[in-house]
Amino acid sequence: MPPSGTGHQRLPADERRRQLIETAIDLFSRKGFSGTTTKEIATAAGVNEAIVFRHFATKKDLYTAIIEHRLGNGLEQWYQSAQALMDKKDDEGLFRLLVTEIIRAYRENPQFERLMMFAALEGQELAVINNQMAQPVKQQLIDYIARRQRAGAIRKGDPMAIVLTAVGTAKFYGAQKYLFESCWPISDESTIDAFIQVLMAGIRGPRANGGKK
Numbered sequence: 001m002p003p004s005g006t007g008h009q010r011l012p013a014d015e016r017r018r019q020l021i022e023t024a025i026d027l028f029s030r031k032g033f034s035g036t037t038t039k040e041i042a043t044a045a046g047v048n049e050a051i052v053f054r055h056f057a058t059k060k061d062l063y064t065a066i067i068e069h070r071l072g073n074g075l076e077q078w079y080q081s082a083q084a085l086m087d088k089k090d091d092e093g094l095f096r097l098l099v100t101e102i103i104r105a106y107r108e109n110p111q112f113e114r115l116m117m118f119a120a121l122e123g124q125e126l127a128v129i130n131n132q133m134a135q136p137v138k139q140q141l142i143d144y145i146a147r148r149q150r151a152g153a154i155r156k157g158d159p160m161a162i163v164l165t166a167v168g169t170a171k172f173y174g175a176q177k178y179l180f181e182s183c184w185p186i187s188d189e190s191t192i193d194a195f196i197q198v199l200m201a202g203i204r205g206p207r208a209n210g211g212k213k
Contacts (some may be wrong), residue, residue, distance in 0.1 A: 017055045020045055021069045024062060028086055029111040030189055032118040033126070063126040070112050075137060082137075084168050086144050091153060091204075094144070099170040103188050106174025138163060152207030162203055169195055 011019065023045045029035045042049040056062040078101060085094040106113050119127040145159035154162070173191060174184040184191070 004149065013055075016047075016051070017065070018069070020047075020052060020055055023060075025066060025070075025111055025115055027138050028066075028118060028213050029115040033122050033124045060125055062131075063124070063129055066115075066126065067129050069078065070109065071130070071133060076131065078137060086140075089153070091147070091148060092196060094141075095166050095199055096192065098141070098166055099192055099195055099199075102167065102170035103174045103192065106171075106178040107188065110178045113174065117156075117175075117179070149205065152205045154203050155205040157203075166195075166199055169199075 020041065024036075024041050027041055027044060031040075038052050039049050042052045045052075052062075056065060078097075079181065081097055082094060085097060116130060118124070119130070141163050142159040145154055145162055148154040149156055149159070173184070173195075177184045186194075
């Protein structure tokens, strides 16, 4: 949990903004959006409520800042890493990157993932903003899968369904292990290996299987 200040500590604007974002993430992840007020965020950050509105004029501004704080740089890094694998037509490497990054997010940022679950369940705009920011990445994957299907490397079928299979499997595992703390007796690395083995066995097309259907 971010430390609650005394109300007398002065921080540079960028540090104060980051503190407010991290405080909001902590409170939203524990109490949900409906159960958290801007006054509570201010109190936990050790400032008055006017400071919150000085940095975030509306809730949408705060929601957008939260997404950019957690995902902005990560999405760009993902795009570059994924594009390098696509250029090499490394299908298995691409799906391994996707699954690995999703599970890593749950392991390293369970607060944020819990927050996103609250956002979706409560119908908060944060969930919509998150989907909008992630849409270019989703489209990048769909377009690549479609190209590989035309080349015969991936079996025919709805590209979105293939993406959802990989994403959904990784998210289910991440949520079970790091949000719900269910017992999972094998390591993330072993789990990823197993997921990728099953996924690739299911989606490889005739060309990747030596012409056999």
